[in-house]
Amino acid sequence: MKYYSTNKQAAEASLQEAVVKGLASDKGLFMPEKIKQLPQSFYDKIDTLSFQEIAYTVADAFFGEDVDADTLKKIVYDTLSFDTPLVHVNDNIYSLELFHGPTLAFKDVGGRFMARLLAYFIKKQGQSDVKVLVATSGDTGSAVANGFLGVDGIHVYVLYPKGKVSPIQECQFTTLGQNITAIEIDGTFDDCQALVKTAFMDADLNKQLNLTSANSINVARFLPQAFYYFHAYAQLKKEGKANNVVISVPSGNFGNITAGLIAKRMGLPIKRFIAANNSNDIFYEYLQTGKYNPRPSVQTIANAMDVGDPSNFARVLDLYNQSVDEIRKDISGCWYKDEAIAQTLKSTFEKTGYLLDPHGACGYQALADGLAKDETGVFLETAHPAKFKETVEDIIGQTIEIPKPLLEFMKGEKKNIELKNSYDLFKETLLKDK
Numbered sequence: 070m071k072y073y074s075t076n077k078q079a080a081e082a083s084l085q086e087a088v089v090k091g092l093a094s095d096k097g098l099f100m101p102e103k104i105k106q107l108p109q110s111f112y113d114k115i116d117t118l119s120f121q122e123i124a125y126t127v128a129d130a131f132f133g134e135d136v137d138a139d140t141l142k143k144i145v146y147d148t149l150s151f152d153t154p155l156v157h158v159n160d161n162i163y164s165l166e167l168f169h170g171p172t173l174a175f176k177d178v179g180g181r182f183m184a185r186l187l188a189y190f191i192k193k194q195g196q197s198d199v200k201v202l203v204a205t206s207g208d209t210g211s212a213v214a215n216g217f218l219g220v221d222g223i224h225v226y227v228l229y230p231k232g233k234v235s236p237i238q239e240c241q242f243t244t245l246g247q248n249i250t251a252i253e254i255d256g257t258f259d260d261c262q263a264l265v266k267t268a269f270m271d272a273d274l275n276k277q278l279n280l281t282s283a284n285s286i287n288v289a290r291f292l293p294q295a296f297y298y299f300h301a302y303a304q305l306k307k308e309g310k311a312n313n314v315v316i317s318v319p320s321g322n323f324g325n326i327t328a329g330l331i332a333k334r335m336g337l338p339i340k341r342f343i344a345a346n347n348s349n350d351i352f353y354e355y356l357q358t359g360k361y362n363p364r365p366s367v368q369t370i371a372n373a374m375d376v377g378d379p380s381n382f383a384r385v386l387d388l389y390n391q392s393v394d395e396i397r398k399d400i401s402g403c404w405y406k407d408e409a410i411a412q413t414l415k416s417t418f419e420k421t422g423y424l425l426d427p428h429g430a431c432g433y434q435a436l437a438d439g440l441a442k443d444e445t446g447v448f449l450e451t452a453h454p455a456k457f458k459e460t461v462e463d464i465i466g467q468t469i470e471i472p473k474p475l476l477e478f479m480k481g482e483k484k485n486i487e488l489k490n491s492y493d494l495f496k497e498t499l500l501k502d503k
């Protein structure tokens with residue numbers, strides 16, 4: 070299958086090129102040229118299939134032409150080796166818990182899948198010494214690092230801003246060792262990202278090293294996120310609740326929700342989607358006015374959604390032929406201030422016993438506010454509340470337990486390289502490992 074760029078100025082790429090490069094040469098995002106409808110027979114029996122079987126069917130529709138069946142099956146089964154339960158919260162609202170993987174956030178799915186697919190292609194290209202560079206403000210670095218942990222021939226460098234990630238997030242990529250190096254930059258997330266970009270543009274460095282990126286725009290990270298929409302539907306079907314399904318997605322860069330829109334194109338009977346945001350309400354405003362007005366992000370307690378210019382917006386536009394009216398038919402938007410997020414978290418916990426995290430709270434509230442009587446709502450619970458321990462404990466006035474995998478990370482020895490915000494020093498560090 071070919072992949073085109075959303076900017077339409079670059080030549081089409083093979084899956085292999087799209088995965089290894091990440092971004093098209095015209096700076097656009099890769100999109101699959103075909104989105105295959107899955108047969109009715111698949112939807113008829115979806116509730117009898119395991120999550121892995123469902124995901125393999127979906128993966129085959131995208132990647133089956135380019136990856137042999139045994140490899141693809143192994144990648145899918147390996148990626149989804151943790152629980153993703155659908156939990157009833159109250160009334161007609163369900164939570165799809167995507168936080169039972171190694172770093173307790175939904176990015177584990179895309180991170181693991183991409184790591185394995187990239188490793189497969191790198192091996193196929195006969196490369197044995199590849200450096201993956203990733204800048205992170207918290208969650209992405211840990212998901213990518215854990216995905217690549219122990220993968221032969223690949224070394225991951227995670228750049229993160231000093232003092233700006235939570236201690237729990239930090240330990241998820243600084244204690245791994247093996248082929249993962251954490252670099253703490255005395256600067257901001259933007260500085261980290263700039264260092265990575267400069268490295269990719271440095272011809273001298275690229276002559277000496279095989280560099281690749283692992284950011285959220287990579288198709289190998291983005292498309293597998295479609296799997297769990299099918300899984301949610303299958304679970305609802307089992308319970309006889311699969312009519313008029315509405316899915317609410319806590320959104321930042323809009324990669325997760327875009328994967329859901331693609332699932333719908335493949336024939337998955339989802340009635341509509343809600344993009345749930347925090348105070349960064351750029352998409353909501355776009356739906357209201359038809360004008361896209363990106364701006365610097367503001368800081369909130371749902372910080373993984375603090376995005377002022379969502380990178381996957383280009384993919385949403387592309388899917389709907391740039392038409393805001395078409396987009397409005399499938400997606401509505403809403404946004405919540407910190408006080409509202411905290412209120413939702415607290416009252417839901419008190420009324421139902423279900424503990425949301427600040428991101429899931431936006432997703433839940435969007436359903437509580439906008440679901441019709443004959444609809445069934447699912448929100449994606451994108452992270453475990455313990456990842457935001459201090460915030461959540463403050464809100465509910467109780468201590469919460471840290472799950473075991475997280476405790477394991479916290480016990481590990483922290484190792485990192487501390488660097489000033491200097492490209493020369495960063496380059497030197499990379500070359501030292503040649």
Ligand SMILES: *Cc1c(COP(=O)(O)O)cnc(C)c1O
Pocket residue numbers: 174175176208319320321322323324325326373374428451452
């Ligand atoms: C990354 C992230 C989001 C936002 O996902 P996008 O695909 O960027 O829209 C939401 N919640 C959590 C916990 C995240 O880590």
